[in-house]
Amino acid sequence: MKILVVLPNYAGDILQSTVALRFLKRDFPVARLAVMVREDKKQLLEDNPYIDEVIFKRNRLADIRQAIRFKPRAVILFRTTFFNALLAKLSRAKWRIGFRQELSEIFLTTAIRENTVASYRYELVRLVQVFLKNLGIQSPVADDDWRIMDFPGWKQPGIKEKVVEKLKPYGIFPGKKLLVLSPFASRKTKRLLPEQYRELVKWMQSEFAEQYELLIVGGQDEYLISEQMFRNCWGKNLVGRFDWKELGCLLSQASLFISPDTGPAYLAQAVGCPTVIFFTSTLPERYGPYPEKVKIVYQPQLCSPCYRDYCRKNYLCLKNFPLNELQEKIRDSLNEY
Incomplete structure (x- = not known):
């Protein structure tokens, strides 16, 4: 049939x-x-x-x-x-x-x-x-x-070698501990404000720069935005450098992945990467259940969840987002995994 x-x-x-x-x-x-x-x-x-x-x-x-x-x-x-x-x-x-x-x-x-x-x-x-x-x-x-989400493509022969070659120009070699941040999402209501991301990266630098390398990833159409958003910030901007399989392979080697509720967050789960997902305009329960290595940050507002592309309430879920809780979940994940 x-x-x-x-x-x-x-x-x-x-x-x-x-x-x-x-x-x-x-x-x-x-x-x-x-x-x-x-x-x-x-x-x-x-x-x-x-x-x-x-x-x-x-x-x-x-x-x-x-x-x-x-x-x-x-x-x-x-x-x-x-x-x-x-x-x-x-x-x-x-x-x-x-x-x-x-x-x-x-x-x-x-x-x-x-x-x-x-x-x-x-x-x-x-x-x-x-x-x-x-x-x-x-x-x-x-x-x-x-x-369990099925994504076996990242294990194809040659994928790991491609990732290694793409990291070399940035001075990143096998064995380096990696933190990976994907700041983007299809909806504006899902991603934090630029100043919040910069504050987060500044905090991560003060806490983890001696042990880890920070990589920022995203789609090709987000490169210019990321360059402007993270100018003079800690980390390597690799936005637009990886396809889905390569990103999956990269995340399988990362110590931690940080992301809003968007595709790469589920890719990370599929390859077994410890992940911290922050939710703003969507409901965490809607997209679970989650593996043990996943931590969630969510502080709903009266209008949450809205699932809208753009906000009619002055983006309260972003402006009131608990950045300190996100930092705690990042620290806890690195201590546990």
Whole structure:
């Protein structure tokens, strides 16, 4: 049986989706499982043993054609939109399953109401369980399984060597203890203010400069912003230098990763890196459960969580962010791990 799963667009959500994909393939191993995803996120899924085929999102007409050509027996929407539900309908799949959003129920055979407070990965597994129930398959998920996100691509031959070569021009060689900071996020409401980041880096320098090297990472389009934000600050600016696999390899060797609630924070968890994640406009419980090596910083405001790209409340969650608590969690993590 062919099954098509339409994945979300953000890296963190894609990595969390791997829990439900693993559960689906484990309980229905005879299925041919294809995922539809943006091409710039393909590295997150390469070498995943639970995926048989990756279909890249192009444009709406092309996506519909690809879905029809695949001839799925079932379509499961991990990202439910009106268009994705229409795509599922036009694919002529017998089972079309997703969340009740954007009038998607018009085209779906089963549309369940999403619990936006519950763990996102729990909700995705619920979609899979709804599908498997149609086949008479019922199976529990072990507690430890929820915490494991699949990202085997960083272990590919040659990746580690590429990372070593990219670090050499910065005077960083194997064996050096690394702290890695990713200050950016897709939403402005997720990232701290520039002056807060500078204060954090200044504190880290006073505490850890003798033992560690600080690396600042991010996407290519964030390099100029990082240059301005961290000018004359401690640390090496490696923003835009690593792809997903290389970043995963780098984080697997780091002593600690510090990040807002964004894709690299979940990449770090997938490779087993001790991580401190700070939340502002999103809810920590929504994106757990977390491995033991992850520490969370969150101080909700009356308007939290808002999940907005921009703030209508003068960015209170950022201005009132407990930087001292973040510093304590960083110190505790380095002492423990």
